[in-house]
Amino acid sequence: MMSRFVYRSGFVVPRYLNSNSSCSISLRQSQLQQQLNPSVAPVSVIPSLLSLHSAVYSFTSPHRLYSNMSIETANKFSTIFEIIRGDHNTLRSLYRCYNDLLPATVTEAKTTAAVEVVTADIEKLQRIVNTLIKLVSQHCSTEQEVLYPRILSITTLSEVEKQQYYEEAYKEDVELQQMLEPIVDKKVTDSDFEEKFQSTFSSVLKHADWEESTLLPQMEKSFDSEFIQQMTKEWRDVVEMQPTRPHPMSPVKPPLSVAAHRASKLLDDAMDAAKGKEFITLEEAQTK
Ligand SMILES: [Fe+2]
Numbered sequence: 001m002m003s004r005f006v007y008r009s010g011f012v013v014p015r016y017l018n019s020n021s022s023c024s025i026s027l028r029q030s031q032l033q034q035q036l037n038p039s040v041a042p043v044s045v046i047p048s049l050l051s052l053h054s055a056v057y058s059f060t061s062p063h064r065l066y067s068n069m070s071i072e073t074a075n076k077f078s079t080i081f082e083i084i085r086g087d088h089n090t091l092r093s094l095y096r097c098y099n100d101l102l103p104a105t106v107t108e109a110k111t112t113a114a115v116e117v118v119t120a121d122i123e124k125l126q127r128i129v130n131t132l133i134k135l136v137s138q139h140c141s142t143e144q145e146v147l148y149p150r151i152l153s154i155t156t157l158s159e160v161e162k163q164q165y166y167e168e169a170y171k172e173d174v175e176l177q178q179m180l181e182p183i184v185d186k187k188v189t190d191s192d193f194e195e196k197f198q199s200t201f202s203s204v205l206k207h208a209d210w211e212e213s214t215l216l217p218q219m220e221k222s223f224d225s226e227f228i229q230q231m232t233k234e235w236r237d238v239v240e241m242q243p244t245r246p247h248p249m250s251p252v253k254p255p256l257s258v259a260a261h262r263a264s265k266l267l268d269d270a271m272d273a274a275k276g277k278e279f280i281t282l283e284e285a286q287t288k
């Protein structure tokens with residue numbers, strides 16, 4: 001069975017970063033490696049820790065604590081582009097659930113700083129918000145490792161355009177993390193939550209729209225099925241090792257981001273548990 005990760009000088013990196021790999025993307029790999037310095041940070045102990053940690057966590061935690069939509073979506077669809085659109089659609093659906101659940105009084109006060117949530121739906125709203133933040137964090141950091149580096153391999157764009165798309169994608173991720181960070185541990189009942197939440201998730205969905213209308217079609221036109229399948233495999237291999245909370249100060253570009261993501265994942269699970277974070281499934285969120 002092929003190893004899920006590439007071990008190189010004591011580090012774990014996505015397979016596309018390993019020049020010795022036998023993976024079938026060698027044509028584009030050489031282009032990619034011109035952009036990516038293959039030196040990575042010392043995280044050799046983290047893969048085994050993460051495996052143990054995830055196994056224990058998933059077996060010992062009820063679904064409301066462990067619900068992990070990114071992994072479910074990654075296993076549900078057959079290509080990376082379908083997975084990404086699937087994650088985006090889940091975000092849109094959860095965001096709609098949040099807004100539908102808000103009492104009328106809250107909806108009317110949505111643009112003001114003073115919002116009072118006074119119904120029994122508070123707990124459900126909070127779980128929807130926790131799940132949205134977790135899904136965005138995992139989704140963005142997986143894209144940083146697997147999707148955005150391949151912008152430089154798009155054949156339908158000029159070198160200047162590719163560089164612009166590449167920088168824009170990472171820049172938007174940093175901005176989203178900066179917006180998520182102030183709300184990650186806020187309560188939905190906090191007076192300054194609603195306004196920040198709405199503006200953050202409108203930016204998240206705008207970014208998703210840009211990817212779907214601009215970035216993904218260019219990739220779909222450029223890449224052959226073998227290359228797409230390799231990217232899909234890499235997505236599935238690393239999605240469960242991603243941070244579940246925003247880290248605006250962390251590096252976003254590989255290879256440094258890979259080490260940062262692995263370390264953050266461990267800390268984030270501990271922090272989520274310490275904060276008593278609870279999550280929700282889409283089905284439960286959509287149940288009236
Ligand atoms: Fe993105």
Ligand SMILES: [Fe+2]
Nearest residue numbers: 084143208211
């Ligand atoms: Fe995305």
